[in-house]
Amino acid sequence: MKIPVSIPAETFKIRAIDMVVFFFILVILSFVIYIASQWSTPYDRTVEINLNPSNIPAYAIQSLARIFSAYILSLLFSIWYGYTASRSKLHEKIMIPLLDILQSIPVLSFLPGVVLAMIALFPGKRIGLELACVLLIFTGQVWNMTFSFYHSINTIPKELREVVKVFKMNKFSKFLRLDLPFSAIGLIWNSMMSVAGGWFFLMACEMFILEDKDFRLPGIGSYIQTAANQGNIECVIYGLGTMIVLIIILDLFVWRPLIVWSQRFRLESVPPEDERESFVLNLFSGSVFIKKFGEFISSTINKIEKLSYRKFAFSENTFINNLSKLLGIASLIVIFIAIIWALFKSSYLFLSVNLNDIITIIKASFYSLLRVSVALLIALAWTLPVGVYIGLNPKAAKILQGIVQIAASVPATAVFPVILLFLIKLGGGLDIGAIFLMLLGTQWYLLFNIIAGASAIPKDLIDISRAYGIKGFRRWKTLILPGIFPYLITGLITASGGAWNATIVSEYVSFGGEIIHTTGLGALISQSSASGNFGLLLFSTCFMSMIVVCINRFLWKRLFILAKNKYTLD
Known part of the structure; x- marks a missing residue:
């Protein structure tokens, strides 16, 4: 006698969110194919940037591809360089001073070598100039991420290092299970700053003059630059509006989900009352496809770890x-x-520089140093309280995070006409205006690092300070400043380098077909690059590097050692 057995068939339900994920994958593939088709074409030196607003979407897509290509390269470089530099004292003594030097070199100083090398590798091909543009954006993005990762893995609490020794983890396991998670919060916030910095320098990277030769690539940066050169304020507003829309989309779909995800790596035993939330992360976490893909990635990493x-x-x-x-x-x-x-x-090239040039460089350096110092003090005065407020208040972060990203991404030269007109009425012109333009490029390094530091303060320490009634100045002295100090020093180091980098677009500005400049090292470098005076360009760049390295060695390094020895969560 046969007994009928009912076996339920396994069903695979396709949810609506899975269809959305599939659509996103198709969009990304189409995006990659379009960019590949554009980059593989011959380079047309006579290309014109059409200011018709209908061209903006195509320009925006191409700029987005350059920004994220440079970001991926920056992320990989930052992790490799920071990890390698922290492996031994010998590596540290060689690689960190080298990082100081590289950080201090302005984007335009990399321009001649990078552009000529890429054009020589790919003669007559657009991909050569595209790769040069990506590498130039990379030089404006990478340094703060590298400093952040290096400083994070050097301030890991002692007890966590002891756990690694107890469990006899090898180098790969330590890197995977300790170094990367501990550095995640700082690295993600600095990634946001790096991408914002990419938008900031986009105008200088997509359209530039080298030895009286005009190089340009179709993109949103070159669109805004062309509109600014022609004095077309309406098209400048169109370009900036498009850039702001892109930044908001990236905030919703990339950075906000990553920040919420990174909160799992906070050092705390008590969960926070107000968790950061992301509608996009909550929505996509329900996708079966993403869950399966996540499981596949996790199992692959585990297998590689076992093999190690x-x-x-x-x-x-x-x-x-x-x-x-x-x-x-x-x-x-x-x-x-x-x-x-x-x-x-x-x-x-050095022999072509005479005594008058050297005196000019020293004089220009003094004015730039003065502007950089004032800009850093102004930046610190407002970013410290605002950054701590955003970092400690998830509800405020929901509103202010996107606003901060938009403000950080707006190119200084695009809003220059408004600032200049305002300053002309007050008096002072570009001598003072350069400080405000510099602020647009440097204050965000501080703000993003302070937010990351405040976000990483353990919830149980905050609760203890409340329980004991610690408020006001005493709370700042005993909890907030010690908690954010390593992040604050990272922000000051990168902000200082960023301020010197920003001198090239703050002290030398092109608008309405006219060049407006003031006395300063950044203006000297921009003038040398545009005129093809490579001797003066090299000497000015080396002098700037020397100033930044001396400041880093004698001031910031000592403060970092203090942060490493006294203000880590041991």
Whole structure:
């Protein structure tokens, strides 16, 4: 006798959100195909930027591709460089001063070498100029992310390091389970700042003059620059409006979900009363496709982690080990020869600089140093209270986070006419106006790092301060300032470098077909780049680097050591 058995069939329900995810994947693929088709075309030196508003969507897509290509490159570089620099004292002594030097070099100083190298690699192809533009944006994005990651993994609490030793984790497991999670909050907030910085320097990267040759790429930055050069305020507003819409979309669909996700890495035993929320994250977390994809990624990472504990035969092979050492030595020799060759070639450029040029550089440096110092003090005065308020109040962050991103992304030169007209009425012109333009490019480094620091203060410490009635100045002295101090120093270091970088667009501005400039090192570098005076450009850049490195070595490094030794959560 057969007994009928009813076995329920396994059903796979496709939800509406899965259809939305599938649509997004199709949009991204279409986006990639469109960009690839644009980049593979021959480069047309006579290309004109059409100010017809109907061209704005195509320009915006191309600028977005450059921004995020540079961001991905910046993220990978930041993690590699920060991790490598923290591995040993020798690495730290070499790589951190080098990072100080690289951070201090303005975008326009990278321009001649990067553009000429890419054009030589891809002659007559648009991809050469596209890669040059991406690399220039990269130089404006990467340094604050690198400093953030390096400082985060150097301020990990001692007890967490002890846990790693107790569980006998290898380097890869420590990196995966401790370094990356602990640095996540700071890295995400600095990523937001980096992308905002990419928008800020977009005008200088998509459209520039090198040795009297005009280079331009179709994009929202070149659109705004062309409109500004023609004095077309209406088109400048169209371009800025499009940029603001893109920033709002990115905030809703990328940064806000990432910030909410990163809160799981806070060091606290008590969950916060007001959790940060993201409608997009809540919506997409219900997708079966995303859950399956997340499980696949997690299992793949776990398998790689298990493999990292195995000892392979080639790792113990003497020949392989000797070969790797020889390759390392050979690489160092090649780098050393390249440095010697570069110094030899640059010596001819240095010889073209006379005594009057040196006096001009010293005088210009004094004025720029004064403007940078004033800009940093003004920035610190308002970003400290506002950043702490946003970081400690999730409800306020929901409203203010998007506003801050928009404000941080607006290029200084795009709003220059309004600022200049205002300052002309007050008196002072660009001498004072450069400080306000500099503020637009540097204050956000401080604000984003302070927000990240306040967000990372453990909830139980906040509750204890409330329970003991600690308020006002005492609360700032005992809880807030010690809690955000490592982040504050990171912000000051990157803001200082960012202020010097911003001098090139603050002290030398093109608007309405006219060049307006003031005495300063940034103006000198911009003038040298536009006229093709590479000797003066190199000398001015080296002098700026020397100033920034000295400030970092004698001021910021000492404060960072204080933060590392006294203000970590041990």
